[in-house]
Each structure stands twice: as structure tokens, then as C-alpha cells.
Amino acid sequence: MHCQPPPEQVHDLDALDRRLIDSYQRGLPVCPRPFARIAERLGAAEDEVIARLERLQARGVLSRVGAVFDHARAGASLLAAVAVPEAERDAFAELINAAPGVNHNYARETQGRAPLAQDDPAGEHDYNLWFVMTAPEAPALEARLDALEARLGVPILRLPMLESFHIDLAFPIPWAELERT
Amino acid sequence: MRSATPLSPEAARSPDEPAAHRRLRALLEQGLPLTPRPWQTLAEQAGLAEEEAMACVRRWQAEGLIKRLGLVVRHRRLGLGANAMVVWDVPDERVALVGRRLARETAVTLCYRRPRRLPDWPYNLFCMIHGARRERVLETLEAIVARLGLEEIPHRALFSTRAYRQCGARYAREEDA
Numbered sequence: 257m258h259c260q261p262p263p264e265q266v267h268d269l270d271a272l273d274r275r276l277i278d279s280y281q282r283g284l285p286v287c288p289r290p291f292a293r294i295a296e297r298l299g300a301a302e303d304e305v306i307a308r309l310e311r312l313q314a315r316g317v318l319s320r321v322g323a324v325f326d327h328a329r330a331g332a333s334l335l336a337a338v339a340v341p342e343a344e345r346d347a348f349a350e351l352i353n354a355a356p357g358v359n360h361n362y363a364r365e366t367q368g369r370a371p372l373a374q375d376d377p378a379g380e381h382d383y384n385l386w387f388v389m390t391a392p393e394a395p396a397l398e399a400r401l402d403a404l405e406a407r408l409g410v411p412i413l414r415l416p417m418l419e420s421f422h423i424d425l426a427f428p429i430p431w432a433e434l435e436r437t
Numbered sequence: 438m439r440s441a442t443p444l445s446p447e448a449a450r451s452p453d454e455p456a457a458h459r460r461l462r463a464l465l466e467q468g469l470p471l472t473p474r475p476w477q478t479l480a481e482q483a484g485l486a487e488e489e490a491m492a493c494v495r496r497w498q499a500e501g502l503i504k505r506l507g508l509v510v511r512h513r514r515l516g517l518g519a520n521a522m523v524v525w526d527v528p529d530e531r532v533a534l535v536g537r538r539l540a541r542e543t544a545v546t547l548c549y550r551r552p553r554r555l556p557d558w559p560y561n562l563f564c565m566i567h568g569a570r571r572e573r574v575l576e577t578l579e580a581i582v583a584r585l586g587l588e589e590i591p592h593r594a595l596f597s598t599r600a601y602r603q604c605g606a607r608y609a610r611e612e613d614a
Contacts, residue, residue, distance in 0.1 A: 320468030324505040349601040361602040419550040421540035
């Protein structure tokens with residue numbers, strides 16, 4: 257159940273597309289005509305900027321033009337993981353996806369640089385499915401995790417955020433590197 | 438026009454928050470309509486005047502409830518398919534310092550302290566590094582380790598092998614806990 261289509265060809269994104277992405281992952285103007293202001297700054301027309309954003313969104317390059325809220329304040333969430341047999345991983349992932357409040361469900365490699373536990377050379381306790389569980393508030397979050405744990409039949413590793421050192425998700429796109437791939 | 442009620446971050450979650458403000462937040466999470474007057478459209482849908490809706494958004498930004506307002510990029514879709522969750526086992530007395538220094542690296546997109554869960558899980562610091570290819574991400578990580586002198590700190594780069602769900606989180610929702 258992948259939710260992302262194959263990668264976009266960055267070659268199809270022209271200078272205006274890239275400047276929009278480079279300049280407005282943050283700082284969207286809060287004024288009556290934000291796209292007109294963006295257009296003015298980028299030397300384009302308002303309807304052109306809107307058309308570009310529509311196209312980037314339709315092609316899935318953008319999930320949306322909107323707000324990223326501070327989850328610690330906007331609701332409750334935590335990072336969770338389970339260790340499941342690789343052969344049954346897809347089935348466990350489906351169960352996790354079906355639970356209310358789950359987003360960002362990834363399979364991850366378990367071969368790291370160091371053994372996870374000294375007495376576990378085979379990595380049997382390695383966590384291979386990682387997901388984020390959210391809820392409107394903390395008690396509901398625990399209830400959702402408890403319910404999912406019962407359904408999965410394996411313990412859920414619960415890793416709430418204790419401290420954030422970096423809260424800005426905007427990321428500089430390495431266009432030149434992507435062009436080469 | 439109704440005047441905007443002052444709203445602390447705590448109040449933003451409370452049942453006292455005006456329903457129109459809660460509706461505005463939910464709409465903002467879904468994204469702006471791509472029309473010439475997006476704030477007016479959102480305000481109408483939430484039951485607010487345009488100016489009041491914009492005042493709410495500015496206040497939420499000032500209070501830190503909104504971390505970022507703008508284009509939300511799907512990195513994988515652009516070909517940035519390699520994403521490593523790097524986990525570190527840092528002595529407690531150093532974790533805040535190391536976390537702050539890692540967070541200043543441009544390649545690091547998130548950096549959180551989380552609890553250890555011994556004996557199963559010894560790692561207490563998490564960061565994300567994205568890149569076009571796995572080798573590039575590992576090179577970046579090695580450069581960071583050398584630059585910050587983190588050779589002695591046990592760490593692992595856990596690359597994602599499949600995204601079962603990466604879709605826009607809602608609260609709601611959220612981005613990456």
C-alpha cells in the first residue's frame with residue numbers, strides 16, 4: 257500500500273518552480289493576496305504562480321500549501337516501533353495503517369553499525385516498522401496505542417519527544433545533485 | 438467585524454477556543470485554496486472575517502503554534518528517496534549539547550531527544566538526514582560525525598526501505614512526531 261507514486265523528474269521543474277520551492281517552504285505572506293505578493297517578488301504574474309502551485313500539487317511534488325503546526329502543542333503524538341518477522345511485515349503494516357491516528361508508517365533497515373543489544377546478535381529484537389501515532393490529547397493517544405498493541409500482539413516501543421532541537425522542516429533541495437541522478 | 442480573542446497555545450487546545458478558530462486551524466492543516474484570495478475563502482469557511490482569520494494566523498505564528506507556513510514538499514517525489522533516521526546513544530549530560538549542534542547542520546531536518554527503553558532500546562537522540570542516494574546520506578553523516586567529534590558516540594543510520602504511509606498527517610494530524 258504505497259502512497260507515493262514514482263519520483264517526479266526534476267528536469268521538468270523549471271526555474272520558477274524551483275524558486276517557488278526554494279523561497280516559500282516558509283514565510284508564505286499573510287496578506288489578502290499572498291500569491292500576488294509572491295509573484296511580485298519572483299518577477300512573475302499572480303495567475304502564473306497560482307497555476308504553478310496547482311500543477312506542483314497535482315503532480316504530488318507538494319502535499320499542500322499550508323501550515324505545519326507544532327504537534328507538541330497542537331495535539332499529542334509519539335514515535336512508535338514494533339519488531340515483527342520480515343515475512344509478515346506487510347500484514348503488520350496494514351494493521352497499523354488501519355488504526356486511527358497513524359501517519360508516517362515506514363519499514364526501516366535494522367542492520368545498523370552496532371548490535372542493538374549485546375545478547376541479541378541475530379537482531380531478533382530489532383524494530384523494523386516505525387510509525388507515528390497521533391491523537392487530540394495524551395489520554396487518547398495512550399488508548400489508541402493500547403488498542404493497537406492488543407491487535408498486533410507484539411509490544412509497541414513508545415518514544416515520545418522529550419526535547420526538540422530542531423523544529424523547522426524546510427529542507428534545501430539539492431537540485432544539481434538530483435539532476436545527475 | 439468581531440474582534441479576535443487573545444489565544445495562548447494552551448488555550449488553543451482548550452474547549453474554550455472559539456469554534457471558528459478551531460475550524461480555521463483544521464482548514465489550514467489541509468492547505469490553502471489556490472485562489473487569489475485564499476485567506477478570504479478560508480475565513481468564510483471558518484465563519485470569520487478575512488482580517489480576523491489573518492490575525493489568528495499571525496498570532497499562532499508568533500506563539501510558535503504554527504512552525505512554518507508555506508509549500509509542504511514531498512521529498513520522495515522529488516527523488517530524495519534516501520532517508521535515514523540516525524539514532525544516537527549520547528551520555529545524558531551531553532545530549533542537549535550534541536542535539537543543538539546536530540540541529541545546526543543543514544542536512545539535519547529534525548532532531549529530537551527521546552527516552553531510552555532499556556534493555557531493548559539504548560538510543561536517546563534522533564535526527565533525520567535526507568538525500569538522493571544512500572551513499573550520499575552516509576557521506577554526509579560521516580562528515581557530521583567528524584566535524585562534531587562524535588566518533589565515540591554509538592549511533593546507527595536506519596534507512597527506510599518502504600513507506601507504507603507518508604501522507605499528510607492530520608490532528609488532527611502532524612508531520613513527524
